[in-house]
Amino acid sequence: MVLVYTESEGGKFKKIALEAVSYAKGVADMMGTSVTALSINGGDTSELGTYGATKVLEVSNDSLNNFNAESYADALTQAAKKENAKVLVLTASANSKFMAPLIAVNLNAGYVPNVTSLPTSATPFVVKHSVFSSKAFSSTEITTDIKVIGLAKNAYGLKEDVTNANAESFSPELNGNTSTIVVSVDKATDKVTIADAEIVVSAGRGLKGPENWGMVEELAEILGAATACSKPVSDMGWRPHGEHVGQTGKPVASNLYIAIGISGAIQHLAGINSSKIKVVINTDAEAPFFKAADYGIVGDAFEVIPQLNEKLKIFKAQNG
Amino acid sequence: MKILVCISHVPDTTSKINFTDGDTKFDTNGVQFVINPNDEFGLTRAMWFKEKQGATVHVVNVGGPETEPTLRKALAIGADEAIRVNTPATDGFSVAKQLTAVVNEGGYDLVIGGRESIDYNGGMVPGMLAKLTGANFVNTCISLEIDGNNATAIREIDGGKETLSTSLPLVVGGQKGLVEESDLRIPNMRGIMQARSKPLTVKDPVDASLETQTLAFEKPAPKGAVKLVDNVDDLISLLHNEAKAI
Numbered sequence: 210m211v212l213v214y215t216e217s218e219g220g221k222f223k224k225i226a227l228e229a230v231s232y233a234k235g236v237a238d239m240m241g242t243s244v245t246a247l248s249i250n251g252g253d254t255s256e257l258g259t260y261g262a263t264k265v266l267e268v269s270n271d272s273l274n275n276f277n278a279e280s281y282a283d284a285l286t287q288a289a290k291k292e293n294a295k296v297l298v299l300t301a302s303a304n305s306k307f308m309a310p311l312i313a314v315n316l317n318a319g320y321v322p323n324v325t326s327l328p329t330s331a332t333p334f335v336v337k338h339s340v341f342s343s344k345a346f347s348s349t350e351i352t353t354d355i356k357v358i359g360l361a362k363n364a365y366g367l368k369e370d371v372t373n374a375n376a377e378s379f380s381p382e383l384n385g386n387t388s389t390i391v392v393s394v395d396k397a398t399d400k401v402t403i404a405d406a407e408i409v410v411s412a413g414r415g416l417k418g419p420e421n422w423g424m425v426e427e428l429a430e431i432l433g434a435a436t437a438c439s440k441p442v443s444d445m446g447w448r449p450h451g452e453h454v455g456q457t458g459k460p461v462a463s464n465l466y467i468a469i470g471i472s473g474a475i476q477h478l479a480g481i482n483s484s485k486i487k488v489v490i491n492t493d494a495e496a497p498f499f500k501a502a503d504y505g506i507v508g509d510a511f512e513v514i515p516q517l518n519e520k521l522k523i524f525k526a527q528n529g
Numbered sequence: 530m531k532i533l534v535c536i537s538h539v540p541d542t543t544s545k546i547n548f549t550d551g552d553t554k555f556d557t558n559g560v561q562f563v564i565n566p567n568d569e570f571g572l573t574r575a576m577w578f579k580e581k582q583g584a585t586v587h588v589v590n591v592g593g594p595e596t597e598p599t600l601r602k603a604l605a606i607g608a609d610e611a612i613r614v615n616t617p618a619t620d621g622f623s624v625a626k627q628l629t630a631v632v633n634e635g636g637y638d639l640v641i642g643g644r645e646s647i648d649y650n651g652g653m654v655p656g657m658l659a660k661l662t663g664a665n666f667v668n669t670c671i672s673l674e675i676d677g678n679n680a681t682a683i684r685e686i687d688g689g690k691e692t693l694s695t696s697l698p699l700v701v702g703g704q705k706g707l708v709e710e711s712d713l714r715i716p717n718m719r720g721i722m723q724a725r726s727k728p729l730t731v732k733d734p735v736d737a738s739l740e741t742q743t744l745a746f747e748k749p750a751p752k753g754a755v756k757l758v759d760n761v762d763d764l765i766s767l768l769h770n771e772a773k774a775i
C-alpha cells in the first residue's frame with residue numbers, strides 16, 4: 210500500500226496534495242497495490258478519489274490546527290503502520306520537509322527528497338531526484354522495507370484517475386511533544402506564496418530601489434503570481450527576506466518565472482532551475498540569464514514592464 | 530551551554546558540476562570546498578552565544594580527511610574544538626547516526642545544523658539527529674534566542690513565518706536569518722593562527738547501516754537557445770500559444 214499525506218489549507222486540499230495523490234497512484238500501479246491518503250483537518254475527501262486514492266484516513270482534531278511536526282509525524286507513522294504502507298509520499302512543502310526526517314526515523318525508512326519522476330524501478334526501488342540545486346539528478350536506491358519519498362513541486366503534475374475514495378475516520382494517539390508550541394503565525398493570507406505559485410515574478414538590483422517595485426507587484430497581481438527577488442535586493446532590505454530566491458534562498462519550481470533586472474548569477478539560477486519557462490527582461494544582452502532563459506527581451510524594465518502590464522490587462526480581459 | 534555545530538563540506542556555490550567514474554561520483558577536480566552556507570549562518574549565531582552567553586562551541590563533520598581544512602576554517606572563525614568522524618558521508622540517515630554518537634557522548638544542549646546541504650540537498654540530517662537523540666527540533670530556523678533552558682525560535686513557513694517556544698536539548702536546521710549576511714566573519718590572521726593549535730579530534734565511526742545508495746548521476750538535457758523578442762505583444766503571444774504558461 211502507498212500512503213500519501215494530503216496537505217490542506219483553510220479546509221481545501223492544496224494543489225501539491227493532489228499532485229502527490231497522482232504520484233502515489235503511479236507508484237501504486239507499478240507495485241500492484243492501492244493508494245490510501247491521510248488528511249488532517251482537511252477538505253472534501255472525494256476530491257482525492259479523483260486522482261486515484263481509494264481510501265482516505267480522516268483525522269479531525271482541533272489540537273492539530275497548528276502544524277506541529279512531532280504530532281503530525283506521529284499521525285503519519287501510525288497510519289503507515291496501521292495500513293502496512295510500503296511507500297509514504299510527502300511533498301516539498303516546508304511542513305513536509307520539517308517532518309519527513311522524523312517520520313523516516315520512526316519507521317526506520319530511507320528518505321529521498323526532491324523526487325522528480327516515478328520510480329525507475331519498483332524492485333529494487335530506485336528513484337530519480339534533483340541534487341546540486343537542480344544542476345543534476347541522482348538515481349538512488351532505497352533499500353529499506355518502507356520508503357519515504359518527498360515529491361518535488363510541479364514535477365509530476367495532476368493526473369486524473371477517478372475512483373471512489375472511502376473515507377474512514379482515524380484518531381492517532383498523540384503522545385505528542387508538548388514542549389514545542391506555536392506562539393504566533395505571521396502569514397499574509399491574501400498573497401500567493403512562492404511555494405504555491407504557478408507564476409513567480411522576480412526582480413533584481415536592476416530596479417534601482419524599493420520604490421520601483423510598484424510595477425512588479427502590479428504585474429504579479431495581473432498574473433496571480435507571487436513576487437520574489439534576488440539576494441542583494443533582500444540583503445539591502447528593499448524586499449523581505451522571504452522573497453529571496455536562489456541557492457541560499459528559496460527554491461522556485463513554478464511553471465513560469467519572470468526575471469526582471471536580474472543578471473543571472475549561478476547562485477541565483479541554482480534556485481530556479483526547476484522552473485519550467487523562464488523569461489528575462491534585462492538591458493544587457495550579455496547578461497548570463499539569457500543563456501538560461503526560454504524567452505527574453507533586451508530592454509529597460511522601466512519601459513517594458515509598464516507596457517507589459519497594460520497589454521496583459523487587455524489580454525486577461527479577453528482570455529479570462 | 531554546550532553547542533555543537535554540524536558542518537557539511539560542500540562545493541563552493543560557483544562550482545561546475547561534473548561526474549566521473551561512469552557518472553557515479555562527483556568530480557572534485559578543480560572544485561573549491563567551503564562550509565555549507567546554511568551552516569555558516571548557524572556557526573556565526575553560535576559565536577554570538579559564545580560571546581554573549583558564555584557558550585562553548587564545537588564543530589563536527591562526518592567525512593574523510595579532505596574535510597579538515599573546512600573544519601579548520603570553522604575553528605578560525607572561533608569554534609573551540611572540532612571533531613571529525615572518519616567515514617565518508619554517503620547517505621543522510623547514516624550521517625545522522627554518526628552524529629548521534631557524537632551528541633550522546635558530548636552532552637550538547639544545542640545542536641545547530643543547516644536547513645540543507647547545498648550539494649545533495651537532503652534536508653534530513655538535523656531532523657533525524659533530533660529524533661535519534663530525543664531532542665526538540667525546529668527546521669528552517671531564521672531566529673534563535675536561548676534563555677536558560679527555554680528557546681524561542683522563528684521558522685520560515687511557506688508564505689510567512691512562525692514563532693515557536695521550545696526547550697533544550699534542541700536541534701535546529703538553520704539558514705540565513707539566524708544572523709544576517711553582514712554578520713558573517715572572514716577568518717583573520719589571528720584566528721587562523723589560533724585554529725592551528727585548537728583540538729581537532731578524529732573519531733572512529735560507529736556501525737551504521739545505509740538506507741539509500743546512489744547509483745548514478747546525470748545532468749539535465751541542454752536547453753535550447755533563448756527566443757528574443759522586441760515587443761511585449763510577441764512575448765504575450767509566445768507565452769500564451771507556445772509555452773502555454775499564461
Ligand SMILES: Cc1cc2nc3c(=O)[nH]c(=O)nc-3n(C[C@H](O)[C@H](O)[C@H](O)COP(=O)(O)OP(=O)(O)OC[C@H]3O[C@@H](n4cnc5c(N)ncnc54)[C@H](O)[C@@H]3O)c2cc1C
Pocket residue numbers: 412413414415416438439440441442453454455456457458469470471472473474475476477480490491492493496508509510511542566
Ligand atoms: C555564497 C553565495 C551565495 C549566493 N546566493 C544567492 C542566492 O541564493 N540568490 C541570489 O539571487 N544571489 C545569490 N548570490 C549573489 C549572486 O552571486 C549575485 O550577486 C546576485 O544574484 C546578483 O543579483 P542581481 O542580479 O539582482 O544584481 P546584479 O548582478 O547587479 O544585476 C542587475 C542586472 O540588472 C540589469 N539592469 C540594470 N538596469 C536595468 C533596467 N533598467 N532594466 C532591466 N535590467 C536592468 C543589469 O544589466 C544586470 O544584469 C550569492 C552569492 C554568494 C557568494
Ligand SMILES: Nc1ncnc2c1ncn2[C@@H]1O[C@H](COP(=O)(O)O)[C@@H](O)[C@H]1O
Pocket residue numbers: 534535536537538565567568589590591592618621624641642643644645646647649650651652653654655
Ligand atoms: N557529513 C556531515 N557532517 C556533519 N554535518 C552534516 C553532514 N552532512 C550534513 N550535515 C548537517 O546537516 C545539514 C543538512 O544536511 P543534509 O541533510 O545533507 O541536507 C547540513 O547543513 C549540516 O549542518
